[in-house]
Amino acid sequence: MRLHLYERFVAEGRPPGAHETARALGLGEREAEDAYRRLADEHVLVLAPGTTDVVMAAPLSAAPTPFRVESERGSFYGNCIWDGLGAVAMLGRSGRVETSCPDCGEPLVFTVSEGELEHVDAVVHYAVPAARWWDDIAFS
Amino acid sequence: MLAFRSEEHVERWRKPLGLPRGGILTPERQWRLADAWYADRLAADWRRRTPEEAEALFAALGLEGAFWQLRP
Numbered sequence: 001m002r003l004h005l006y007e008r009f010v011a012e013g014r015p016p017g018a019h020e021t022a023r024a025l026g027l028g029e030r031e032a033e034d035a036y037r038r039l040a041d042e043h044v045l046v047l048a049p050g051t052t053d054v055v056m057a058a059p060l061s062a063a064p065t066p067f068r069v070e071s072e073r074g075s076f077y078g079n080c081i082w083d084g085l086g087a088v089a090m091l092g093r094s095g096r097v098e099t100s101c102p103d104c105g106e107p108l109v110f111t112v113s114e115g116e117l118e119h120v121d122a123v124v125h126y127a128v129p130a131a132r133w134w135d136d137i138a139f140s
Numbered sequence: 141m142l143a144f145r146s147e148e149h150v151e152r153w154r155k156p157l158g159l160p161r162g163g164i165l166t167p168e169r170q171w172r173l174a175d176a177w178y179a180d181r182l183a184a185d186w187r188r189r190t191p192e193e194a195e196a197l198f199a200a201l202g203l204e205g206a207f208w209q210l211r212p
Contacts (some may be wrong), residue, residue: 003184010182042188059178080141085171086178093179102142103149110143110167117171122143124170125150126163129207130198 001025001035002044006057010073010091015054015062043134059086071095081110081124088112143167163207173201 004025008016016024022032036052039045046056054062061067061077067084069076072092078084084097093115100107101122111118128135144150147164154161165173176197180186189197191210198208 002186003182006182044188059174059181081143082141082170082174082177085174086181089175089177089179090181093175099143101145101149103144103153106145108143108145110171112171115175117168120167122145122167123147123150124141124143124165124167125154126141126165126207127154127159128162130194130210131212 001032002039005039005045005054006060009054009057009060009062010076013074013076015057015060018052059083059090066099068098069095070098085110085112085117141170163203165203169201169203173197173203176201 001021005016005021008020008024018032018036019029021027021036022029025032027035033052036045036047036054040047044057045054046058047053048055056062056079059078059082061079061083063077065077065079067078067081069078069084069087069091071088072094074091076087076091078087078097081097081099084099088095088097094113096112097110098107099110108120108122110120110122144153150161150164194210195208198204
């Protein structure tokens, strides 16, 4: 289930709905919805409140974000800079993340070539301690 | 987790918002964390790390101290 969802997300550029996954895997729709909720409970997925619509399948975001990813397997959005680089790692270890400094708006590009990050004048800031990331994962 | 031009830009951004200084990573360390964390996410046998495993990974990358602890 998890792998199918990720593979469809990568192939189609969007996460499959529970009804699509149910059809693809020969499951009942309720069964697929329950599986999506279980994956969310396990912090594998983030669902839109009160639905089984996938908002995040880390490192990928279903909606555009300020972390645009160009990878060997296509263009995506990461949920944050960690996830943007994580998407590059997951999708072949060569690619780039385009974002901008929240302070000055200057573009920042993180480029990875065959597993090596090219130099970039930047720092990464974590506002929330690790133990509290899942208190509000969208903010974290 | 946001990327800034420098620590000075972090300070200028966070203070008006009342946000703590938090943790700062170099791009290289962030890449190594992202690579270690996500490179196997499309593997059939992937499973979520336990808090102990995640903390061990953080420590291996030099991310230690209360800020990086997942357990109380």
